[in-house]
Amino acid sequence: MCDPEKVPHHNARPVCILGLGLIGGSLLRVLADAGQPAYGYNRSPQTVNEATAAGYDASSDLAAVLQRAAGDDALVVLATPVPALPAMVAAVAEHAPGTVLTDVVSVKEEVSRIVAAGHPGARYVGGHPMAGTAESGWAATDPGLFTGAMWMVATDDGTDPQDWLDVARLARLAGAMVVPAAIDAHDRAVAAISHNPHLTAAVTATVGAGESALALRLAAGSFRDGTRVAGTAPDLQRAMLEGNAMALLNTLSETIDRLVAARDALRDRGSVEVIVADGHRARERYEAIAQAAPQPIDDVQIGASGWEAELRRQGHLGRVWLG
Amino acid sequence: MCDPEKVPHHNARPVCILGLGLIGGSLLRVLADAGQPAYGYNRSPQTVNEATAAGYDASSDLAAVLQRAAGDDALVVLATPVPALPAMVAAVAEHAPGTVLTDVVSVKEEVSRIVAAGHPGARYVGGHPMAGTAESGWAATDPGLFTGAMWMVATDDGTDPQDWLDVARLARLAGAMVVPAAIDAHDRAVAAISHNPHLTAAVTATVGAGESALALRLAAGSFRDGTRVAGTAPDLQRAMLEGNAMALLNTLSETIDRLVAARDALRDRGSVEVIVADGHRARERYEAIAQAAPQPIDDVQIGASGWEAELRRQGHLGRVWLG
Structure with a gap:
């Protein structure tokens, strides 16, 4: 499933993760464990202490973390719950306005609205890893959380190809497969x-x-x-x-x-014939898709004319981008 | 959870199981493995061959199996799918009318109607082990299927105490805990x-x-x-x-x-506040019940005046009978 030839090597660009809960903390761990320069912010000093004690680069000083991200042109990842996003986006707009921005939060139209409102010129490409558990907090983080998971990367018309590649390669570095989609379809x-x-x-x-x-x-x-x-x-x-x-x-x-x-x-x-038969057929379709290795998207040059639509078309068929 | 002192030793009465699918086959295996005399019928010679090859006592001759059950006063267990039950009950009425009869099929009012129609004088005490998987057939049978599972034993007014004990002890021998209930409540x-x-x-x-x-x-x-x-x-x-x-x-x-x-x-x-909060509270109640060792029913002498109502009352509180 995971051809090592196809997994990109480290991004030149460091990764700055805002929020070190289950998703953000797991992302920091898998990236750092792979040698990718990565650091994170969390508002709770306790979480920062736990992450630091485990050998990771974390801070509870949001302005300092974002000034560092601006300085080394990091890829900034929004990884807080939705209610905290407006404050995060405002801080990015203030301290690191030129960085590429993505997120790992569930609903994409909502996050896009928050980003557009707080940081209208953002180089934002949304993302959504389909991974998680009912657990939360640093203790629940797991560098293997994204292994083999699907990671949606927003692929609407007009996306910057280089920014898209930065976000897609982040997902691949974390061990996930990239599912391109328009945010409303997602x-x-x-x-x-x-x-x-x-x-x-x-x-x-x-x-x-x-x-x-x-x-x-x-x-x-x-x-x-x-x-x-x-x-x-x-x-x-x-x-x-x-x-x-x-x-x-x-x-x-x-x-x-x-x-x-x-x-x-x-x-x-x-x-109950109809509801049971419909449900059984649907479950069989799901199992067929879940159990087979996904077909890779091919023949798409990121940045070529119409690349976004072609990625979305193949994504809608259930295919994944492996770089 | 399972106090060995409280698990009954073998019933004097052999067990005759009609139907050797997932439930019936697993029951034959766990009983025979424990040294309890037990044998079974299945209409498919292939299943009988598989069971026999595995060292179990099985036959595809229904009349002969039931004549044997009548001869050794076995406890007869209906373990076929519902559509096959009327024919099984008719055969019991013909060949082994005096035996104690139970079942391991889901819906109790339906099975009771089938038994009453086909064998009006049956010594019938319904049962229902809460165990199973989406798998079926002899290959899916598992002598550990009932370990720690709940096994409802019908406890309506007028149940014969000795017959009830035979069925409840069968469930205990299989490794399950007994939940007494009225069939409509079940x-x-x-x-x-x-x-x-x-x-x-x-x-x-x-x-x-x-x-x-x-x-x-x-x-x-x-x-x-x-x-x-x-x-x-x-x-x-x-x-x-x-x-x-x-x-x-x-x-x-x-x-x-x-x-x-x-x-x-x-x-x-x-x-979505109300539906999510209600669901979360309900799930917590379930987890509290599922994760704690069940309280045992106590102070009920099976056969004493009002024993059925008292067992049902304690069963409704979530308690189990351990013999």
């Missing part, structure tokens, strides 16, 4: 395969637990796995889901429509 | 924690896969775990869910009502 996709599953997990948990202690005592694999993400911290779930409200409304409405049709069929004909 | 509970999760998994898979190949490419843990049971064979899912239609209609209607309320809140106020 947000619709994550509504369907991540945010909507949070809502169905939540309601499945609520209905099950509302029945009786007997029911929870009898709960086995289908309940355990089907409700797992309902255990994610509520504020993290809310920030993610509410930031993608428009796309999520569409998938939630489709979910409701399909469940209503299933209820009518069960009530009127005693049958 | 069926409502499994609608809430097993059958409804199959429907929400199915619709979550369908909505996700319907979005795009890009979406399935980006799918990670929340989609993988949340849709896993949608991959179960559709005919098995239909038999289970449609056999519990009334209870499932209630949980499905509640699921729809809660999702509609969530959609309205998201559309009108941009908030």
Whole structure:
């Protein structure tokens, strides 16, 4: 899956990571472990102490970190929760306005709006690694978190090819495969395969637990796995889901429509044939895609005329960019 | 969790298992491996050959197996899919009418109706081990399948105490813990924690896969775990869910009502606060119950006046009978 010939060697450009939680901290670790110059900021001195004690280059002085990033022309990575982003973007605009900027936060239209509002001239190329757990904090960081994961890199028309390559190579250095997409297509996709599953997990948990202690005592694999993400911290779930409200409304409405049709069929004909068959077919499609090595995107020269559209076209077929 | 002092030694009564699929085959293996006299029937000679080659006592001659069960007063276990049950029950009524009968099939009101119709005088005490995988067939059998699992034993008023003990001790011999319940309460509970999760998994898979190949490419843990049971064979899912239609209609209607309320809140106020908070609380309740060692039922003499109601009362609190 990972042809060493194709993994880029270190970027000349250092990487400056703002936020050292699960994603940002894991990114700092995998980059530094690979010899890539990388350093990070976190507002909590405790996290900075933990990172420093583990041998990583971290500071809680945001202005100093960004002045350093401006000085060595670093690639700056926004890795805080959404509520902290406006302050981060304002600090980048003040201290390191010319640096290339990316992020590892979920919903791309929301982050793009925050960047556009706080730093209108930013050289911003959004990103989203599809990795994470219900854990959080430095103790949960893992340099292997991105190994084999998908990492969406925003590929809208007008993206600067060199900036795009910097961000895509960052994802590759972390061990991930690059999925190019337009930000609106990305947000619709994550509504369907991540945010909507949070809502169905939540309601499945609520209905099950509302029945009786007997029911929870009898709960086995289908309940355990089907409700797992309902255990994610509520504020993290809310920030993610509410930031993608428009796309999520569409998938939630489709979910409701399909469940209503299933209820009518069960009530009127005693049958769950359609919902079960549709779900089984969908799960088989997912397994086929998840279990096969992804096809690589080929024949696209980054920067050639129409490169963004061609990358997006191949990304929409499920292909990945491996550099 | 499993006090060896409390696990009963072999039943004097042999165990005769009708159907050697995942559940029945695993049961035959764990019993025989523990030295308990046990034998089984399967209609497929291939399964019988596999079981026999592995050293187990199996036959594809139903009449002969049941005549043997009648001769040695075995405990007979119905372990076929629901569609095969009427024929099994008729054969028991013909060849081994006086034996104690139990089952390991999901929905208890349905099985009780089938038993009452085909063998009105049966000494029947229903059962339901909460164990299984998406796999099936002899190759998937596992003598450890029931270790630490919950095994519901029907405990309605008027149950014969000695027959109940035979079935409960079977569950204990298999390594499970006994959850006593009335059959209607059991069926409502499994609608809430097993059958409804199959429907929400199915619709979550369908909505996700319907979005795009890009979406399935980006799918990670929340989609993988949340849709896993949608991959179960559709005919098995239909038999289970449609056999519990009334209870499932209630949980499905509640699921729809809660999702509609969530959609309205998201559309009108941009908030998923309630659904996420409810789901998180429910998941925490489940984890607290699943992770703690269950409290044992105590102070109930099986057969004493009101023993069934007292077992059910404690079972409703999430306690288990350990013998």
